[in-house]
Amino acid sequence: MHDIIIIGSGLGGLASGAILARRGMSVCVLEQHSQAGGCLQSFRRGGATFDTGFHCVGGLRPGEVLHPYFRHLRLLDLPWVQMDEACFEEIHIGDDVYAFAQGRERFIETLAERFPTERAGLNAFMDMLESTGHSLRRLFDEADTARDHTRERFGQSAYAFLQRTITDPRLRSVLSGASMKMELHADALPLYTFAQINNSYIQSAWRLRGGGEPIVRRLVEQIEQAGGTVRTRARVTRLIAADGRLTAAELSDGERVEGRTFISDIHPALTVGLIPSDSGLLRRVYRQRIESLRNTFGFFTLHVHAPDTPIPYLNRNVSIYDGYESLWHNDRSEISPSYLISCRPPDTPDSRTVTTLDVLHPITPRINSLLAWDTKDYRQNPRYNAWKSVSAELCEQRLREHAALPPDFTIERVTTSTPRTYHRYTGTPRGSAYGIRRDCRDLPRTLLSPRTPIPNLLQTGQSVNVHGVLGVTVTAFLTSAELLGRETIRRMLVGEE
Template sequence: MSKYDIVIVGSGLGGLECATMLSKEGYSVVVLEKNHQIGGNLQTFTRDKTIFDTGIHYIGGLDEGQNLNQYFKFLGIRDQLKLKKLDENGFDIVTFDDDENEYRYAQGFGRFIDTLAAQFPSERAGLVMYCDKIREVCANFPLYNLKSGSQDPGNFKYLDQSAREFINSCTSNPKLQNVLAGTNGLYVGEADKTPLYVHALVINTYIESAYRCIDGASQIARLLTKSIHAHGGKIMKNAEVVRFHFDGGKIRYAELKDGRMIEGDNFISNVHPALTFNMMEEGMVRKSYRKRIQSLDNSISVFILNLVLHKGTLPYFNHNYYHFKTEDVWNQVDYDLNKWPTSYALFSGVNSKNPGFSDGLIMLSYMKFDEVAKWSGSFNTMKYDSSRGEDYAAFKEEKAWLMMNELEKKIPNIRSLTKSYYTSTPLTLRDYIGTVGGSMYGYTKDYKNPILSFISTKTKIPNLYLTGQNLNLHGVLGVTIGSVITCSEFLGNKYLMDKIVKS
């Protein structure tokens, strides 16, 4: 039986990045992945020879000198990524029913201000105030700025400030207020919960620069895998961990579903914290700690409509759409079922073989897990194929039709352009990605109780550490910073950040 210095459970971005960093430093590392395909939200899938992304539709902060660019350089993958920069004059476009205007988010803060000020000429001062504050908030987080420093949330400012109230303080114009919050699907914006710092950290990185992955985001997982193998690390697929076994208060083995036992000195879980602690017997951690982890609210899930288009029929659009039926972008989570979808996001894939046309569209709208709860007892993946029945198929078809009705308003001939379509529900995300209830971004952040949802990488188990979107912040950049926090427990934060900056 092999023994490893580090056993990592889950091959999402955080797990792969931890494995890359630690294997480069000489640790013997194994990554255990329950699925056949690695990558978590980095996964892609193909339908009718068309590539679709699971969860990563565009990435920010990748220009020279920017944060994610430097982290990816250190990981050894930046120069190998196949990327297409989104429209610098409007990478995200916010639109509303009964309003023919398109409100564009431009790249670069100067261009961002100028573009929106052209549509809101009396609001330039408010836009300048907004951008200045965004950068001020971001400057408060050391790792976001490629600096070593304490990750104790008690040292951070702005945790208890509302994103909505901040935006409204910059402008009294209701339309501009909604435009500035119009991409809040990137963090599941909720009026009474979303903190200013979440809005700022997410929006800032895309305003700095925004890119789409050519032929899908799974290339990130492939490049990290290559690096892990090059440094002696190992990745085991179809290796689902079902139980941690303890010896002297520490984890000694991870037991796999097929009975194999993987021994390690230290364990890093890239799995949702609540699911992580379900892998151990009662009594291994205090009830209060387990209860806190398991009682935190998770963000809402989504329904996804993936459209395969007839080749060469829809010109590629180099931006994303965030559309709302009403001018209230903050209350989309508590949607009226009879009016669903009340909002959606729309993304186009970019194909290296035919870059001038879109061969597939991805359309997302919030969906509560309650809508699919009647089928929650089922489990369905490529490896464990289990039909959910005709009523589930009818449910998906009805939802797809409603989504198509909305999309037809933006692209009037979309039905004739569509060759086939495929859907994903909260159950799909739960089963493939392993999130609780198919949650998009893990734990919900709440400015009224900010410390509650901050999860430390160190657990009450001496040799168990956490990483992933629940640790720090979701998204490619947030998870990358989270993996640095996790690896700092082994390597030291200053040592690691010095290497990252000098890479």
């Protein structure tokens, strides 16, 4: 019998597994696919390697938000590549181009050159981001002040904060321009999510040679070196219970894997679906609450391979919006007016070119109906295929218009992925990019805790707390704190454990 059984091997599951295995617990991670990693995994097409959902991280330097977490997880010595300090995010809105620089002073000065009357607003903006980031340092203190601060910011609207802090509506849009790392939902997006993610990248922004796979390998190594196991092709179909507690995970082949504590790193609605309704472990109202929660949008992605015309490595993201009003109101259009160009760093430090690029394009609610989620023959749907063709053409058009490509740039091969692709390979319902939509107006229902009504079932991953590499990593430590205690986690993060 295992001390810990973890369902799913995304970043949240693997990080939780590494933390607990290194504390002497016997850990077994069960992953339904052929490789571990979830959205950290890569895939190959036509001899080229592309990332699934990992593109960059923020806050890796000493004193910054992600550093203590990655230090404990032994991830700091991976081949990180710092993005352009003068412009890690190039934001195109209509015909205008803006730069997001790393570091508070440079960030403010760069934008104040374009918006000289907004210097006070920019300082207030950064004050809020930094105070939100600072709360992470105290998250595991015995005093509840940091957690109170977190709950307060979760209950505030990011959109409303920008409205009252920044006078120029164009600057409000610019400050939201690096936010395709989250869903810019004007009514729902919590200020905490907006601030924590943006703050980490302004501190410092990084890519990783090899994409997300080095992270996966390092975490799996730690689990296995501590005596744990990571099993692939092990799909959990049911959770078995007795005497009010879970006792085993049943796999698709009928095998039962017994455990004392269970951690779910899959979507909460899928977790609920694993627990038989006649088990008596979950009330009907809880099931209905979880199953009714709305998910964030997914992405259409154009994966470009151009081996014959290598591209100068673009050490920044390029975010493209058709107009200033479109950033917070994507749901009003059938075709999203937003695009993101990203690329993996070269495989070796002495290389200056790449042969692959990704162009990401958010899905709007109107397009979601074309994905025919209730059928398996969606590929035969003429409207679905027409939408894919139009989206691919739009992505390639934005790439050629906004990226510094060689004059003879030639695409040899393109691969596309849609939310249905993400759903198939990561299990995320409807291919949601960021999991459950947290709603600042309805936190008790939409902000989930690592705890569940079942005493020995915890949850982690992008639908708990905050999504993204930073959010999921912090949540893994929050989940582990339920078993190890907050003081133990605090000591880990300050290097005393």
